[in-house]
Amino acid sequence: MHRDAAIEGAPTRKATCRAGSNIAFIKYWGVADPALNIPLNNSISMTLAGAHTTTTVAWDDSSSGAADSVTLDGVELQGASAARIVAHLDRLRAQAGVPWSARVVSNNNFPMASGIASSASGFAALTVAGTAALGLTLDAARLSALARRASGSASRSLFGGFVEWERGSSHSSSTARQIHDESHWPLMDLIAIVSTGAKHTSSSDGHRLAATSPFTAARTQHVDEWLATVRRAVAASDLALLGPVLELDALAMHGVMMTSAPSLLYWQPGTLEVLHALRAWREEEGLPVYFTIDAGPNVHLICEAETAPAVERRLASLPAVERIIASGPGPGAQLLGEHLF
Amino acid sequence: MHRDAAIEGAPTRKATCRAGSNIAFIKYWGVADPALNIPLNNSISMTLAGAHTTTTVAWDDSSSGAADSVTLDGVELQGASAARIVAHLDRLRAQAGVPWSARVVSNNNFPMASGIASSASGFAALTVAGTAALGLTLDAARLSALARRASGSASRSLFGGFVEWERGSSHSSSTARQIHDESHWPLMDLIAIVSTGAKHTSSSDGHRLAATSPFTAARTQHVDEWLATVRRAVAASDLALLGPVLELDALAMHGVMMTSAPSLLYWQPGTLEVLHALRAWREEEGLPVYFTIDAGPNVHLICEAETAPAVERRLASLPAVERIIASGPGPGAQLLGEHLF
Numbered sequence: 001m002h003r004d005a006a007i008e009g010a011p012t013r014k015a016t017c018r019a020g021s022n023i024a025f026i027k028y029w030g031v032a033d034p035a036l037n038i039p040l041n042n043s044i045s046m047t048l049a050g051a052h053t054t055t056t057v058a059w060d061d062s063s064s065g066a067a068d069s070v071t072l073d074g075v076e077l078q079g080a081s082a083a084r085i086v087a088h089l090d091r092l093r094a095q096a097g098v099p100w101s102a103r104v105v106s107n108n109n110f111p112m113a114s115g116i117a118s119s120a121s122g123f124a125a126l127t128v129a130g131t132a133a134l135g136l137t138l139d140a141a142r143l144s145a146l147a148r149r150a151s152g153s154a155s156r157s158l159f160g161g162f163v164e165w166e167r168g169s170s171h172s173s174s175t176a177r178q179i180h181d182e183s184h185w186p187l188m189d190l191i192a193i194v195s196t197g198a199k200h201t202s203s204s205d206g207h208r209l210a211a212t213s214p215f216t217a218a219r220t221q222h223v224d225e226w227l228a229t230v231r232r233a234v235a236a237s238d239l240a241l242l243g244p245v246l247e248l249d250a251l252a253m254h255g256v257m258m259t260s261a262p263s264l265l266y267w268q269p270g271t272l273e274v275l276h277a278l279r280a281w282r283e284e285e286g287l288p289v290y291f292t293i294d295a296g297p298n299v300h301l302i303c304e305a306e307t308a309p310a311v312e313r314r315l316a317s318l319p320a321v322e323r324i325i326a327s328g329p330g331p332g333a334q335l336l337g338e339h340l341f
Numbered sequence: 342m343h344r345d346a347a348i349e350g351a352p353t354r355k356a357t358c359r360a361g362s363n364i365a366f367i368k369y370w371g372v373a374d375p376a377l378n379i380p381l382n383n384s385i386s387m388t389l390a391g392a393h394t395t396t397t398v399a400w401d402d403s404s405s406g407a408a409d410s411v412t413l414d415g416v417e418l419q420g421a422s423a424a425r426i427v428a429h430l431d432r433l434r435a436q437a438g439v440p441w442s443a444r445v446v447s448n449n450n451f452p453m454a455s456g457i458a459s460s461a462s463g464f465a466a467l468t469v470a471g472t473a474a475l476g477l478t479l480d481a482a483r484l485s486a487l488a489r490r491a492s493g494s495a496s497r498s499l500f501g502g503f504v505e506w507e508r509g510s511s512h513s514s515s516t517a518r519q520i521h522d523e524s525h526w527p528l529m530d531l532i533a534i535v536s537t538g539a540k541h542t543s544s545s546d547g548h549r550l551a552a553t554s555p556f557t558a559a560r561t562q563h564v565d566e567w568l569a570t571v572r573r574a575v576a577a578s579d580l581a582l583l584g585p586v587l588e589l590d591a592l593a594m595h596g597v598m599m600t601s602a603p604s605l606l607y608w609q610p611g612t613l614e615v616l617h618a619l620r621a622w623r624e625e626e627g628l629p630v631y632f633t634i635d636a637g638p639n640v641h642l643i644c645e646a647e648t649a650p651a652v653e654r655r656l657a658s659l660p661a662v663e664r665i666i667a668s669g670p671g672p673g674a675q676l677l678g679e680h681l682f
Contacts, residue, residue, distance in 0.1 A: 214559050214560065214562075214563040214593060215556045215559050215560075215593070215596060217559065218555050218556050218558065218559040219555065219556075221555075222555040244602075247604065248555075248600060248602075248604070251596075251599040251600050251604060252555060252556070252596075252600050254596075254599070255556060255592075255593075255595075255596030255597075255599060255600055256596075258592040258595070258596060259589060259592050259593050259596055261585075261589075263588065263589070263592060265613070265616060265617070265620075267613055268613060268617070269610030269611065269613045269614045269661070270610065271613070272606070272608055272609060272610045272612070272613060273610045275606060276606070276609070279606075320610070
């Protein structure tokens with residue numbers, strides 16, 4: 001193909017990045033500015049070592065206005081399903097002032113659209129690989145702001161370890177930064193996958209609906225206090241302090257989702273099976289494990305590394321749990337020497 | 342037994358009442374005054390023909406300070422489990438100015454502590470039978486206020502059809518009244534029983550926890566608008582108007598419960614199985630059916646009588662549904678000529 005030939009002739013226009021997904025301890029839900037993805041509140045997350053996206057972007061510098069090609073987990077995306085990625089490629093083209101088309105190949109090592117933030121790791125990797133292949137040198141804050149335009153939580157996946165996304169009030173001020181690196185606290189996220197079905201409503205649509213919930217203002221009002229607790233808990237590696245607020249904010253976000261118009265009910269029967277089991281392990285056996293849930297049915301069980309085998313063994317015995325992905329804190333987005341094509 | 346002998350000698354000291362449970366369209370959750378059971382907001386309910394409690398109270402006018410005897414669904418209650426009923430008998434004794442002990446026998450025609458308000462029908466029946474057996478003549482508002490002291494929702498179960506409980510600001514002003522009688526609208530409540538296990542936290546304890554939720558103030562603030570919609574919808578027999586607000590307030594109440602400290606999670610896996618199925622029936626098949634959920638795992642499916650067979654057939658095919666109780670609007674609490682003992 002013409003495009004491949006052009007790329008082969010210009011190897012510097014190609015780059016590959018791996019970025020981890022992240023699990024938010026205080027959630028991003030609801031936007032103050034939908035066009036810019038400026039959120040209603042700060043959020044804090046842990047970048048995951050065990051759930052990541054690897055993306056290669058190659059720009060064809062002999063092209064102008066040609067269609068991009070996007071392959072995700074081996075499937076070439078067409079039309080609407082590629083539109084969000086093409087829109088982000090447009091931002092990268094605008095940044096570099098070039099009309100080049102791109103070929104993008106991206107692979108996740110975890111199931112898509114199931115409450116694991118594939119858009120976080122995917123758009124972080126796309127931003128870093130795409131700008132690197134264009135020869136742009138942007139600092140971390142500018143990369144974070146750029147990734148945020150495509151997916152809010154992607155702004156956090158650029159960084160390793162424990163990360164806070166400052167809400168900010170403008171494109172350049174709404175960016176994430178690392179608060180502790182990945183060696184700070186050997187926390188584990190055991191993701192109990194109870195359903196791999198696609199979501200009824202995507203997170204991006206859901207964020208816009210947050211404004212319709214009677215609970216959004218109340219969550220926004222309380223979240224600063226919860227953020228302060230999470231910062232203190234992470235700094236002190238104090239799970240007993242982190243856990244209750246982790247659960248409270250997840251339940252508050254789902255309370256907002258359920259009471260939106262239309263109502264968003266991401267939970268499935270298996271979600272509740274895991275929640276009730278977890279509470280019993282904690283209350284009856286004293287197992288120090290807490291949960292959070294993203295915009296999907298799967299449950300993220302948060303515990304310290306030493307407790308993880310006991311939690312994983314119990315989780316595996318639950319009928320609703322199809323698969324468990326275990327992950328500690330991972331590194332930030334990194335360019336790789338090898339490419340996907 | 343001495344007590345039975347005394348009762349047999351004084352037949353006028355014995356009365357039996359049957360009262361229906363009720364399903365709230367706008368929920369009672371949270372108390373402004375815990376001692377008096379004055380609620381945070383007005384509530385509106387439908388009294389159920391198909392789920393009721395029958396209670397016989399006999400006072401022993403030869404006794405003074407002797408222990409009461411309470412038999413519920415064939416089991417004689419001891420100690421703490423009888424305490425709430427004995428406390429209400431104390432209120433009735435105080436009302437009449439007598440020291441007599443009582444024998445109470447009460448039967449529900451539905452499972453206890455499973456999200457069907459057995460305390461509503463039970464305390465309504467106890468109040469009416471107990472005061473009648475004492476020869477007290479109280480008007481409906483005073484009976485409602487008296488029943489409210491034992492169980493908030495019992496204040497509504499005194500009345501048939503569609504009922505609103507005015508929040509009020511004092512013992513005598515916090516009472517329920519009928520807004521439409523049971524012939525007004527042939528609405529059906531199909532109660533999908535997904536778990537007959539006892540609740541982890543009773544409603545009475547839960548009401549006190551509402552104050553700890555970040556969402557309670559927001560729900561209280563929005564509920565007046567929802568009440569107005571429900572009044573209009575019931576007056577016009579308009580299910581399409583009633584349904585969305587019915588679901589919203591149920592989800593809002595569970596959002597409050599989940600974010601209380603400690604968090605109350607009344608839902609079970611089967612709850613979500615029914616909710617997702619119901620949404621699919623409505624969205625994909627156009628079936629006009631809506632849900633509400635009390636402080637328990639069971640789902641109340643609200644539809645018009647003509648739709649009920651189609652809903653019931655679908656419900657019966659769901660693996661999680663153990664049993665269905667179908668009920669239209671029922672009459673208010675009524676004294677019966679026959680007694681349980």
